[in-house]
């Protein structure tokens with residue numbers, strides 16, 4: 236009895252060791268050789284960590300340098316080497332397309348629009364996936380919502396969701412946005428008039444954008460939905476804090492407590508959203524509400540277009556997490572750039588005066604007026620170019636991709652470096668790191684030499700479904716701010732753009748305000 240137990244135990248241990256050996260060394264080595272034989276070169280990995288150690292070392296060295304800059308004249312928009320120091324350094328040796336490894340996961344790095352175009356033409360939109368290696372981590376945020384879902388399911392979800400973002404539906408959301416922004420600005424006014432003109436705007440904008448997106452997505456404002464709202468924010472903070480060894484087999488075991496806590500929080504959020512949806516379904520009028528959830532629940536006599544309650548929960552979370560921070564950060568970076576370029580504050584104020592008038596009636600703002608704020612549109616594009624809130628886009632090949640004589644094996648991940656492309660002098664010219672909104676005057680691509688070189692909202696069929704909503708929110712918030720205040724950068728600001736899922740200021744954005 237004891238003998239056979241020992242044999243089983245030894246067999247289990249041997250099998251486990253073989254599996255670890257396979258996962259950590261044999262399998263990645265085989266993929267490495269395959270990519271190499273297809274002409275992909277890159278920094279040498281050492282498995283099972285791949286290139287993670289080198290990445291961490293380069294990041295630490297750079298952080299030490301960037302956190303010491305202070306005065307306005309030292310603020311540079313040439314940010315690629317401080318945001319992604321490892322990619323900036325590797326691309327000097329390996330060019331704009333190369334292979335690197337997150338643990339045992341192979342990645343093709345892409346900062347070459349023409350290569351991206353060719354890869355894209357070798358595969359249909361539904362043939363792409365999102366990297367499995369990030370999926371588990373992000374599951375509590377997005378579930379199987381539009382950002383993560385793949386193949387035919389993605390086609391179905393996209394087909395149902397796109398009409399909810401139509402201009403007619405968005406028009407009805409203007410007053411919600413004006414209302415939440417006005418609340419924030421009233422607080423700013425109080426601070427300024429009480430002698431505290433320095434305001435940390437990043438956090439303020441994130442809170443307001445969270446309220447706007449919660450109201451427009453599922454009809455909850457801060458006062459009546461504190462619980463859902465706080466849990467969504469807590470989840471986001473928790474995921475930011477995670478510094479997992481992404482791609483290293485069994486890395487979750489090293490962060491078991493955090494993984495469990497995120498899952499528990501995710502479950503609680505699901506339950507709260509589920510109860511909102513269930514009670515709306517029961518009230519019958521729930522589907523007639525004009526937020527995104529109401530639009531997705533609307534009874535349009537088509538069974539094809541129906542989502543289950545679980546799918547609705549996932550889409551609500553997706554809108555919240557996909558739409559809140561990105562828009563808040565676009566506004567944050569805009570305030571920095573406008574604070575540095577007061578001439579553009581005046582230009583936009585003049586445009587607002589011409590299009591909307593200066594009688595202070597914020598409720599008169601309407602959707603059609605916003606589309607006439609052309610110069611504000613150029614500013615938005617230029618900010619999204621210099622400080623793209625989504626600094627990278629990832630894919631995983633669900634089938635083999637043949638392009639330009641090379642084959643990308645099925646399962647390979649692609650990491651598209653948006654920051655690098657947006658700061659590439661070969662694409663934009665020698666003034667690439669200057670703030671020049673007028674480059675977008677007559678060209679939606681900002682005179683970029685390649686159509687795939689400007690990707691703030693992604694590309695192809697998976698382009699951001701919320702871009703019109705976020706443009707509308709951006710214009711409303713910025714209009715209301717510019718009508719009340721002028722502002723400049725505080726001497727306490729440290730310029731340290733950092734990539735933590737999104738591109739954000741490493742130390743917030745303190746600005747000094749003056750009431751107009």
Ligand code: HEM
Pocket residue numbers: 381382383393553554555557558559561562565623624625628629690691692693694696697698699700701702704705
């Ligand atoms: C300035 C603000 C925003 C930026 C910079 C931004 C950026 C992006 C980018 C780059 C993608 C493509 C991701 C990929 O291909 O993997 C994307 C997709 C998406 N975004 Fe946005 N986004 C913004 C606002 C919003 C808003 C307000 C919402 C919703 C209310 C939203 C919802 C989504 C969804 C659902 C997708 C997935 C689309 C699909 O895969 O079919 N985004 N966004």
